[in-house]
Amino acid sequence: MTHDRVAGPGRIRPRRLRRSALLRDLVAETRLDVARLIMPHFVLPAEGGEEPIPSMPGIARLGVADLVRRIEADRKLGIRAVLLFGLPEEGAKDAAGTSSADPRGAVPRAVRAVKRAMGADVLVITDVCLCAYTDHGHCGLLAGEEVDNDRTLGALAAMALGHAEAGADLVAPSDMMDGRVAAIRDGLDAAGMTGVGILSYAVKYASAYYGPFRDAAESAPRHGDRQGYQMDPRNAVEAVREALLDAAEGADMLMVKPALAYLDVIRRVRDATRLPLAAYNVSGEYAAVKAAAANGWLDEARIVRENLIAISRAGADVIITYHARDALGGKWL
Numbered sequence: 001m002t003h004d005r006v007a008g009p010g011r012i013r014p015r016r017l018r019r020s021a022l023l024r025d026l027v028a029e030t031r032l033d034v035a036r037l038i039m040p041h042f043v044l045p046a047e048g049g050e051e052p053i054p055s056m057p058g059i060a061r062l063g064v065a066d067l068v069r070r071i072e073a074d075r076k077l078g079i080r081a082v083l084l085f086g087l088p089e090e091g092a093k094d095a096a097g098t099s100s101a102d103p104r105g106a107v108p109r110a111v112r113a114v115k116r117a118m119g120a121d122v123l124v125i126t127d128v129c130l131c132a133y134t135d136h137g138h139c140g141l142l143a144g145e146e147v148d149n150d151r152t153l154g155a156l157a158a159m160a161l162g163h164a165e166a167g168a169d170l171v172a173p174s175d176m177m178d179g180r181v182a183a184i185r186d187g188l189d190a191a192g193m194t195g196v197g198i199l200s201y202a203v204k205y206a207s208a209y210y211g212p213f214r215d216a217a218e219s220a221p222r223h224g225d226r227q228g229y230q231m232d233p234r235n236a237v238e239a240v241r242e243a244l245l246d247a248a249e250g251a252d253m254l255m256v257k258p259a260l261a262y263l264d265v266i267r268r269v270r271d272a273t274r275l276p277l278a279a280y281n282v283s284g285e286y287a288a289v290k291a292a293a294a295n296g297w298l299d300e301a302r303i304v305r306e307n308l309i310a311i312s313r314a315g316a317d318v319i320i321t322y323h324a325r326d327a328l329g330g331k332w333l
């Protein structure tokens, strides 16, 4: 039955709906919405300062006052949500990552300043993990060479509580310890912070795509790697297990990370849970696009739009992306 009157071409022609921009927009299945984008920032433990990150063109570590100005400018472009990563004071790293819970640390200071300046006009989400604060660079406390899961939970809960008390809307644990969502939820609730939500990095892979981030946050492990706690890229069924566990522990939103190499995982998790799902378009994915665009090898605007559509089509409700400012400033979406 090739090309007869029933099977077409003839009566049935999908191309009819592609003939004009208005028709294509009318029937588009996926739409990018600025309300669903989150812009990440790196915060210095200082009032002022701007340190460009060579492997992430267009992104800089910012002092608190500079961060507030940047977030205000981005708000005018439409960016309503930020994810904050902190750096400790020079020389403050130790084995236990003590400075992660300092209420005068970069993140609590930044949260207070952003909320003082903008209040409910911006959503402030904070990354909760020890790796930028430990001298060994691992995401938890060590027992010998290994990360001690259960001893780490208290430190994570204390860090999250500090962010919540400073005014964070959501805390986002990225450490991949078992049971951390429950520990953080219990810590917040015991302190009366029942309204502060948890966006869990539920499905976080041990990925080479985090390379530029580790330069930015100075958080690379000094020995070994993160394969003992982050997920194996070969696994997708396990992603559903992780997602369901975090939902059961009280997560309000889930995340899959990275995004582009894990679109199948985004789809699986989307279909397995009822919680809103975020995907993190990570530093290495950003750096690869920027490098190719700088060489004239790719059309940056079109690539970014296509990548964000792919992440959205895979099932992400929310996208965390370093491209947010360029995409909105350049009207790429």
Ligand code: PBG
Binding pocket: 127, 129, 131, 139, 174, 175, 209, 210, 211, 212, 213, 214, 219, 226, 281, 282, 283, 284
């Ligand atoms: C810290 C953390 C990492 C990222 C987010 N939180 C790095 C890591 O786990 O090594 C990666 C973000 C990015 O690459 O953009 N645990």
Ligand code: ZN
Binding pocket: 129, 130, 131, 132, 138, 139, 174, 175
């Ligand atoms: Zn970490």
